[in-house]
Amino acid sequence: MNIEQALHRVRTGPQGPEVAAFFDFDGTIVHGFSGLHFFRDRLLAGKVTAAELASTMVNGLRGTDSEADFERFVAVAFKAWRGHSEEELYEIGQRLFMSTIAGHLYPEAWQLIGAHQNAGHTVVIASSASRYQIQAAADALGVEHVLFTPLEVVDGVLTGKVDGKSLWRSGKSDATRAFIDEHGIDGPRSYTYSNGGEDAEFLATTGNPTATNPDRTLDRIAREHKWPILRFRPRGTPGVKEAVRTAAAYGGIVGSVWTGLGLGLINRSRKTALDSIVNIGSDVSLALAGIDVRVHGEGNAWEHRPAVFIFNHQSQLDPVVLAKVLRHDFTGVTKKELANDPLFGALLRFVGATFIDRGNTERAVEALAPVVDTLRQGTSVIIAPEGTRSLTPQIGRFKKGAFRIAMEARVPIVPVVIRNAGEMLWKHSTLLRSGTIDVAVLAPIDVSEWSVTDLDTHIAAVEDLYRKTLTDWPIE
Secondary structure, three states, rough: OOHHHHHHHHHOOOOOOOOEEOOOOOOOOOOOOOOOHHHHHHHOOOOOOHHHHHHHHHHHHHOOHHHHHHHHHHHHHHEEEEEEEOOHHHHHHHHHHHHHHHHHHHHHHHHHHHHHOOOOOOOEEEOOOOHHHHHHHHHHHHHOOOOOEEEEEEOOOEEEEOOOOOOOOOHHHHHHHHHHHHHOOOOHHHHEEEHHHHHHHHHHHOOOOEEEEHHHHHHHHHHHHHHOOOOOOOOOOHHHHHHHHHHHHHHHHHHHHHHHHHHHHOOOHHHHHHHHHHHHHHHHHHHHHOOOEEEEEHHHHHHOOOEEEEEOOOOHHHHHHHHHOOOOOOOEEEEEHHHOOOOHHHHHHHHHOOOOOOOHHHHHHHHHHHHHHHHOOOOOEEEEEOOOOOOOOOOOOOOOHHHHHHHHHHOOEEEEEEEHHHHHHOOOOOOOOOOEEEEEEOOOOOOOOOOOOHHHHHHHHHHHHHHHHHHHOOOO
């Protein structure tokens, strides 16, 4: 089974909260073992003692073939957290998610979780990890329910002991059955996803188990039981090939700037220079990076100009992708820090971008005033209403600026939905990966009848439009 088939199964299956979808975390939602990031963080901070390091290595060599082995492993791992407050551990989990773990999120897992949420299902993350390790990811993915290995807490401080049974093997399946009973879940119509052979009993708690990125043991069990097998593409660690492609792509941008400027001088036309830089730069840099762009609804990009083109922002690639889609007669609004960027600063100033101070709302509003004049003069504007790049494909809250500009300039809003750009270049990465980015240009939205009093309602509807478009992909 591939991801498209898995999504179709969810969309066409039973709907409603009595159907649940239980997801394992490590290896299923994120690539690899998230606990390693916590251990590495403590190791680099010099907080791992020689005794703890030795115990961890011994337990690693022994493996976890039985529940007793796993209990011994977590006893060593969580003992190190003794004396730490819950607040401190939640902060560490949030920091590590933002800096590292979010980059290991499987895009396909997010799509699948989104499909279940769109079907009204009760979505649950069930993991043998502690809550502090997975809560940040659950929050980013919009997952309300989390099953985890409980740790003993006294007056808000951890004792370093497990409070009950770890959620591994029978512990996870028992916790899942208890959740099913407590929340009135229809088990036979519900779903489970996991990657490890130790989770065979957990997978069997529902009527729709799926071996997701299965290890050898689970692969064998799944084939014996005729369970569907689903494999995701790991982002992995960029290698030499990615480094070469990244250098070539940046080189292509620089070369395109000089080519465009040359053409502009020859023709004595600033517009020729701008259009050449945008067209040549986007095509050449994406080609050199090995990135293909598939556009759905391309006609909507030309139906009504000028317009305010808004886009969901997850990657530095987004402006390059938009340049390929829109081609000419547009400029952008971006954060003031990019004005001094050694590679893009001069280029952004040349194309007439507006730089805003995100930390000063009053100045940001003042800076946006000339954008209305730009639109009235016939040049479209691209804006990311989220205000910054997101760590996951999840849609963040849209700010009002882009919508107010469109209302004042009396031009439509055109939603541009970008999918997979974060997989090619996520927020904290500098190296490009090859692949395909999908773009859906949706129909222009007429804002002429909108008012300030109902603006929040309209913006919420546009946010939902983005979520639905991403969840219901592929676009027909």
